Amino acid sequence: MAAHMEFEFGLRGSGAAPQRKPASVMRILLMGNFSGYAEAAGPLDRRAIRQVDVDNFEQLMARYAPSVSLQLSEGEHARVDLSFSExxxxxxxSLxxxxDLFKGLRQLRGRLLDANxxxxxxxxxxxxxSVVGLSSATEETADAxxxxxxxxxxxxxxxxxEASTPATREA
Structure with a gap:
């Protein structure tokens, strides 16, 4: 008996979009003071409700531009300011x-990629x-x-x- 496969392709007319079942829609309510100010933003019943969906998420993200300032330690890069617009x-x-915290690593990476x-x-x-105190086995692995x-x-x-051995590679 021969296998039989059947495919059907069609285009839907410009009629109304199919209605979603209420159970298939996921809704999330996020409440909080996202103003960036420590003081209260006023009573909840007077705050604006923002509808966020896939179409306006980027606009709202750029508009609110959330940011945070982190105190990591004492020293050169003690404070890191993070801002997000998308x-x-x-x-x-991206981070x-x-x-600037990673500036030295970016420069080192660039030098490692430059054969000269x-x-x-x-x-x-x-x-x-050696300052950090890595063992010689770790250093050999790092060298390789x-x-x-x-x-x-x-x-x-x-x-x-199979490639040549590390000893052959150095020669």
């Missing part, structure tokens, strides 16, 4: 790019590791990870073949 601002990559500056940057990492991999080895590894 949902993407919460992403770790890494925007915050790699050795000096790796030496700086080794010095930092920081050593640039020859393109041929990378290609062999991507093809599922």
């Amino acid at each position: 949902l993407g601002d919460f992403h770790p990559d 890494f790019q925007r915050l 500056m790699f050795s000096a940057a790796a030496a700086e990492l080794r010095r930092e590791a 990870l920081l050593s640039p991999e020859p393109e041929g080895d990378m290609f062999e590894r991507l093809l599922g073949r």
Whole structure:
């Protein structure tokens, strides 16, 4: 008996959109003082209610621009001010790019990616590791990870073949 498959495609007319069942809609009520001021924002019955949906979320996010100021420690980067004007601002990559707290790491990363500056940057990492007190086994692992991999080895590894050993790579 042969297998039989049947597909049907069609377009819906410009009629009314299908009605959602009330049980299928998720609603969330968020209440709080999001003004950024410590004092009370007034009685609840006099505060404006904001309808938030997928169509106006970005606008409201930009309008309110929530922010927070965090006291991390005493020192150079003791206070971190975070502000958010779009949902993407919460992403770790966005925070890494925007915050001065990570400026040194961004610069070090740039030097590690530059073949001409790699050795000096790796030496700086080794010095930092010795200050922190990493064990020699950890340092050897870090050295192996920081050593640039020859393109041929990378290609062999991507093809599922065994690459040369770390001792061979350094030669």
